[in-house]
Amino acid sequence: MKAPPLRLLEDIDEPGLHLLEVYERRGGYSSLRKALTELDQDEVLQRISDSEIRGRGGAGFPMGMKAGFVPKGDMDKYLICNADESEPGAFKDRVLIQKNPHLLVEGCIIGARAIGANQAFIYIRGEYAHQADILERAVAEAYTAGYLGKDILEIGFDLELVVHRGAGAYICGEEMALLDSLEGKRGNPRLKPPFPANAGVYQGPTLLNNVETLCNVPLIVGLGAEEFRKLGTEQSIGTKVVSVSGNVQRPGNYEVPMGTTVREIIYDLAGGPPEGREIKCFFPGGSSAPVLTGDEGLDLRYDFETMAQAGSMLGSGSMIVVDDSQPLVPLALRLAEFYRHESCGKCVPCREGTNWTVKMLERIDSGEATPMDFELLVQVQTNILGNCLCVLGDSMAMPVGSMLAKFRHEFERHAAEARARNEGALVEQSAPELAAAPSIGPA
Amino acid sequence: MADRDGQANGSVRAEHPLVADRLVGLDHQIASGKPSVAAGWDLPADLDKDPAVIPQLADVRVPPELLAEIEYRMSLYPDPRSAVLPALKIAQRHHGYLSTLAMLQVAAVMKVTPAYLSSIASFYDMLNEEPLGRHYIYVCTSVSCHLSNAKRIYDAIVEAAEKLDLGDTDIRAFECLGACDMQPMASVDGRYVGPLKPSDAPEIVLALREGRVPLPGRGLDDPDHMPAGAGDPPPQDEAK
Ligand SMILES: Cc1cc2nc3c(=O)[nH]c(=O)nc-3n(C[C@H](O)[C@H](O)[C@H](O)COP(=O)(O)O)c2cc1C
Ligand code: FES
Secondary structure (H helix, E strand, C coil): CCCCCCCCCCCCCCCCCCCHHHHHHCCCCHHHHHHHHHCCHHHHHHHHHHHCCECCCCCCCEHHHHHHHCCCCCCCCEEEEEECCCCCCCCHHHHHHHHCHHHHHHHHHHHHHHHCCCEEEEEECCCCHHHHHHHHHHHHHHHHCCCCEEEECCCCEEEEEEEEECCCCHHHHCHHHHHHHHCCCCCCCCCCCCCCCCCCHHHCCEEEEEHHHHHHHHHHHHHCHHHHCCCECCCCECEEEEEEEECCCCCEEEEEECCCEHHHHHHHHCCCCCCCCCEEEEEECECCCCCEEHHHHCCCECCHHHHHHCCCCCCCCEEEEEECCCCHHHHHHHHHHHHHHHCCCCCHHHHHHHHHHHHHHHHHHHCCCCHHHHHHHHHHHHHHCCCCCCCHHHHHHHHHHHHHHHHHHHHHHHHHHHHHHHHHHHHHHHCHHHHHCCCCCCC | CHHHHHHHHHCHHHHCHHHHHHHHHHHHHHHCCCCCCCCCCCCCCCCCCCCCCCCCCCCCCCCHHHHHHHHHHHHCCCCHHHHHHHHHHHHHHHHCCCCHHHHHHHHHHHCCCHHHHHHHHCCCCCCCCCCCCCEEEEEECCHHHHHCCHHHHHHHHHHHHHHCCCCCEEEEEECCCCCHHHCCCEEECCEEECCCCHHHHHHHHHHHHHCCCCCCCCECCCCCCCCCCCCCCCCCCCCC
16 A cells, blocks of 8 residues: 555654744645635635535534524624543543644634634533643644734734533533533533524524644635545545554554445555454444444445445544454443443433443353343343434443344353353352262363 | 531431431442442532622632633633633643642633532533642553553553552543554553563553653653554563
């Protein structure tokens, strides 16, 4: 495979890229100049729409369309960058923020200009303390250089940008919960509609986008929509930074044009599974995506439409690879425990469903499961799907449900083996002489 | 919490046969260290008690630097209430944890009730209402790290901390810290280190105890640790 062209990660290893001076030397903030001095507000928005870029935060909604929903006219509007990145397996935003914070700042300013917002926030997860420090330094530099604040580039456009740090809650990455959290409340998702474009933070029209989505904005303005669209597939434009982790030899972030095959990403870039191992299954879009088996998925193209057709999703674009030495029951249990811990507790199907899923998986793991548990486990997953204010519960139900559907035999065997071990231990304890008899001893 | 329990025990409500029965049950659960619900959750509200009030700034002594920092944060937002998280974090850093006094101080500055702050603090993992230690080691045991045997790293660190008598440190198995490229990994006071082996545990603990930077050269931000897009292979486990 020839080296794919890079866009977001092109300069990433340039020493000091996080400093304004180096960033500007590499052509940084020229897109902002263009957007503010050569184009008017509607043209900026048009360019974003024409690029057909889809959101990189999970749902894949076209950014231009979302920005277009924001009402025009003079009112308090807001731009929010979602940098909460807390889904297991995702670490692309971290690298973008840490290595190239000015690209994000530039993207936020252009995005805010497109909708006419005068206040922007970057909501970054609390654990990214070091990255938030870097980002804050970049924001301060941008203020000093006159890219933020009052009368930016003397065109009469004002923008304040605040870096807001979370405090450890995955749910705050969900856009409606993020709004509440940003307003100083518990991070409980709100009922939609109204959507943020109409009534977001402080009830004002709000455009909310992921870090990677906003990082693409300066490129769209700089290259022009037509050039930007040259990479990717028809419905998935541009490149994608893919976080590959799990059982691969070179975990890391790899930028590829959308539509690159999964095999190229996992084998050519990430080095494939450890020596002598095969891929049992993988999560194509972070821990919330239904798993695909190696046979099903390796030769598929990695883009929004192909992953959806295959019954999974591209999501945030994080691949977690599971090799054939890994038992799936403990993995499913870890996954379910994560969602149980992170469920905000507002909707019953999610709060109770994640809890019971953990309990049943624990029983399967320890050999105490009854045959009914398997059916019930499937049912619980089905009953979570689509029944909550947000999709946190679905994010557990989809991968756990898909593991059960595709590897049911492994779950049953795991439970049976654990049960046999328990019974063997019991016999050994209470009647050692029987345990010595080969027919009933521990399996 | 303590005063709430004490009050419940001495009150008329506690003497009601049904209530008293339940309290016995609760005591037992608490003694076993595992209350399934917060004590007193099913008691009727005490209507004689004053509703929670917003403490007045004049009545609470707030250290000037704390006051200044919180007020600065509040000034950044169109609605000052947005500064709740930053304010609680500032107070937590100042006091080591969100003690009753810390909550009272933030409440007085932000003009909210301490109960409101408590509802926030109990929601977010990084805010602690109990003293858990001034330092922390969050060992990631989430999906990707789990796939490279993170539980063994966690166990090794807990064991080393016990053996080497490491105090004042909150050691936790944590969910994905967003650094799966260095799996299995941990965050030591915010510094990400990895990929880890169980044998790294004593060094991490010793360094923390002696105030050194643990595992120099293996932190995420150390020079040349890990160029983007080309992580090191995770350590192959000796014994799977
Ligand atoms: C439980 C949950 C967690 C989420 N976490 C994040 C996150 O950490 N970062 C992110 O960008 N989007 C996250 N999302 C998706 C957001 O709700 C939203 O769709 C996205 O930020 C929109 O940005 P985009 O259009 O640029 O993708 C999450 C969604 C859910 C349901
Ligand atoms: S799973 Fe451990 S850092 Fe992501």
